[in-house]
Amino acid sequence: MIKCYLLDGEFKDIELEDFDKVVLSVSKNRAALTNMPLKAITELLNQLGKSIVRDKKLAVLDGASFISLWLRRDNLERICKLNFMDNSFLDHFADSGAGFEMIAQPRGIVCHWVASNVPTLSFFSLVMGILTKNGNILKVSEENKDILLTLVSGLSDLKIEVDGKEFSGKDIIKTISIVSFDSRETGHGEAFSMAADCKVIWGGADSMRAITALPQKETCELIPFGPKYSFGMFDKGSVEGADFRSDIRKVLRDVLMFNQMACSSPQVLFFEKSAKPIGEIAQTMKEELTGLPERLLSRPIPQHIASKIINTRSLYLLSDDKEVVQSDGLDWTILINRDPGLEEPIHGGCIFVKEVNNIMDVVPFVTRKIQAIVLCTSDNRRRGAFAKVATEKGADRIVLPGAAHDFTLPWDGIMALNRLVRWTILYSKKADGGSNAAG
C-alpha cells in the first residue's frame, strides 16, 4: 500500500495501489512550473523562508533559521549561478559563447528517496527539484512527513508579481507529491523507480545499493547522496588560541545537531599536540556542552543507539588506556583514546577525541567516504595545504566550525542542480545568412 499525503495541490491522507495518479498529476501540473521564470520561483521560496522563522512550530526545528537564510533569494540565485554560470539558461535559450544557444531543460519527474536521519533533508532535496523546474515525488518516512508537509504548505497562500505577471505558490505545490511506502515491497520500489526521470537518493549503504539496483528508464539520471562520514580537526594554533572555546562550542553544536546522525555530523575530533593536554581539552568540551541549549542535549535517542552508548561508555570506564567524560544521562559522551584512525559512529552525542602530532597525520584516514572535515586553523596556508591533499584523497568539504551542516552545493562532490537538468543546444542561422555554428 502506498500512502500519499500531497496530490494535485491537495494535502490529504489517501492510500493508493500504484503511482499512476501521482505521476499523472505531477506530469500534468509541471508545465506551470516550467514556464515560471526563475526570478518568480526564487521570490516565492524567499517569501516561504521568511514565513518559516515566523512559524512557532517550525522555528524550533533543527536548522530552521538556516533554512530561512538559505531560501533568501540572493542565496538561491547564487547557488543557481554556481551550477549554471548564467541563470538565464533556466528560462530561455541564451548565448553559450560557444557558437550556439543553450537552455537547461528540467529532466521531468524527480523521485526522491530520503533517509529519516535528518528531518529537514527532504526539504532541501525538494527545493533543488523546484529550482530546476522539475516535478517532484518524495518518498519520506512517516516520522518526518509532517515537517515536510508543513514546510511545503507554507507556499499555499503565497502570491507574487514579477514583471507585471502574478505567480502563485499553489502552482509549485501542484508539481509535488509526497508519499511513503514500505521499502521491502519491491513492487512499489520498482514502480517508483520506473516513474523517475531522475533519482535523488539520500541514504546509507544498504539503501543506496538497493535503490540503485531497481529497474529504471534508460535515460534516468542518478544523484546519490551518502553514505558519508565527517570529522573535525584542530591545529595547535587554534587549540592554544583565544578563540578555542568559541570554536569548540561551535563544533559541539555541529556534533549534536540532528542527533549526530547526519553525514555531515562530526564523529571524531582530532587535536594537534599543543600546550594543552587532551584531558584539559575534554574538560573545556564538558563545560561548553553543559552550556548548550536543552533542545540540543535532551533529544530522544533510539534504543539501539542508547544501548551502544551505554556499552561504549563502560568499555572505556573498564579499560586501562581509555578515558571517558560523560553527562549523567545520555546527553553527551566524550571518548578519549590513543588508537590511530577514525571510529565507527555511535551517534547520539558520542564524540571520540584523539591527539595527533600533526594535522597532516589525519590525511591517511581520509577516504571517498569523508563528507565534511571541520578544520580549525587560523593559518590559511596550512588550511589550503591540508585541504588540497584531503580533498584529493576523497573529502568533499573542508568547513569552518559551526558550518558542518550548512547545505551548500556542491554537496557530496556533486553539483546537483546541474545534474537535475538536461543541457540542450540550439544552432540558428545568423541574420547575415551564415550559421552560428562554431568553426
Added chain:
Amino acid sequence: MNMSRPLSNVTLEDILQMPQYSLDDPEKNEVLLKLIKEQLPKTMANPHVKKLFEKQGIDIERIQRVEDVPFIPVQMFKYFDLSTNPNEKIARVIKSSGTTSGSQSIIPISKETAANQMKGLKSILANYMGQKRRVMIAIDHVGINDPKKEITARGAGVRGFSIFAKETLYVLKEYSNGELVLDMPVIEKLRKEYADKDVYAFGFTYIIWKTFCRQMKERGLSLKFNDAIVFHGGGWKKLTAERVSKEEFSRTVADLIGTKPERVHDFYGMAEQTGIIFIDCEHGNKHVPNFSQVIVRDIRTLKPCEVGEKGLIEVMGALSNSYYSYAVLTEDIGHLEGMDGCPCGRKGRYFRFDSRVERAELRGCGDTFRE
C-alpha cells in the same frame, strides 16, 4: 519481617536461610546495600572494576542507595575478565550462549559463589514448589550436563534446577549433527511408570516449544502425573519469528504435561546472575527474591523509573564473591508492576519483561567511514 537480629547485622547466610519474598522493598534495600557494600572493597582486586570506580570518582563508603551502586552492562562480560578472586579460587567458568553478538560471556565461579548460588536457587524454588523432592524432567538431552564438557548456561540451568530432584530424566536426545529429538524410551517410561508421581519439569523456553511441544504434538502424545510444575526460561528471542504468546505457550505445555497453565512458570534470569531467577507468580508477575533487587532504568536518563514506566532492567545480586555481579545492566526492556502489593502475597518488587532492546540500525546518509 520477623528476624532475630536487626537488619544492620543480617548476613547473606541469614537471607538465604529465611523464606524468600519476606522482605518488603525498603527492608530489602537496606539489607542488600549493606551486603553489597561489604563486598565492594574486595572487587577492587579486579583492575577493570577498580578503574571503573576510580574514573567515576566513586567512594564506596558514600554509596547511600542501591541505585548508586555502579552497574556494569551485561555485554562487558564478553570483553573483560571481571573476576574478583585469584585464579586458584575459581572452581569453574560458565559461558553464556552469546546468541546476540556471537561472542560468549565468561563468568568465573568460586566454590563459595557456587554454593551461594545453589542456596539462592533452592530457596527461590522452595517458595514455588515446597521443600519436598520430586522427579525432575529435564527437557533437554543428558549431554548438556556432562561434567567432562565445558559448562554452558543451559547446563548450569539443568544442574541448578536439579537441586530438588530425587531422580532426573532427560526427555530429549541429541544426534551427532546437534539435532534434538524426543527420547522415546524415556517418554514411554514416563507415561507408563510415573503417572502417579509428583514431578517438576525444567527447560529452556525455545527448546520446549520448538522441539518438545512440536514433536509431542506431531506424535499425538501427552503425559500425565499426580502433580506437575513446569519452569522455563531463556530464549524468548529465539521464538520471535514463531509469534507465540506466553499464554499460548503455557496452555500448550500444560496440555502436554498434564497440568494447569498457571503451574507453568516462566522465569527471567541470566548466566551472569546465576542463582537469581525471577519466577512468574500466578498473576504473571516476576518476583524479586530477598538477596536481589531489580531496578528499571530510563534508557535516556539512566535514572530509576517509576512503577509502570518502561526501561532497561538492572539486576542486582549479593550471591557472588568471585566476580562483579552486584549490579548488572541487561539489554532487556521491562517495567515494574509494583512493590510489596502483588495479590500473590510475595513482598518486594515485581516486574514484567517487555522486550529486548531494539536492534534495528537505520543509519541514513551518515554512515561508516569504511569503503
